[in-house]
Amino acid sequence: MEPYVDDEVLIQIIKTQHSILHLLNHTLNDTVTHQRSLPKQEQNKDLIHLAEQTRRVIARKPKLKAAYNKLKDDPRFAFDGYLE
Incomplete structure (x- = not known):
């Protein structure tokens, strides 16, 4: 029985998903860091x-x-493990 999807396609999907989540995680972290650096008001x-x-x-x-x-x-x- 042949697999429905080529392994390389699945690998590319996983790499793409990880890259998107990694970027989103860092963007959100940068947003929080920037907002907290502003004066309270x-x-x-x-x-x-x-x-x-x-x-x-998303990240945890x-x-x-x-x-x-x-x-x-x-x-x-x-990539090195999870979304650090």
Whole structure:
């Protein structure tokens, strides 16, 4: 029985997903860091809350973290584990 999707296609999907999540995680982190560096009266509390909550949902999933950590030793993947 042949697989429905070529392994290379799945590898590319995983790499792309990881890159997108990595970029989003860092962008959200930079947003929070920048907002917190502003004087209190200039901080956008709603934006800080949204960015922090989104990071929790996207970047801190135990099952996703475990899956990426399993792949980090596979030479076909060019990323270091989970979303740091």
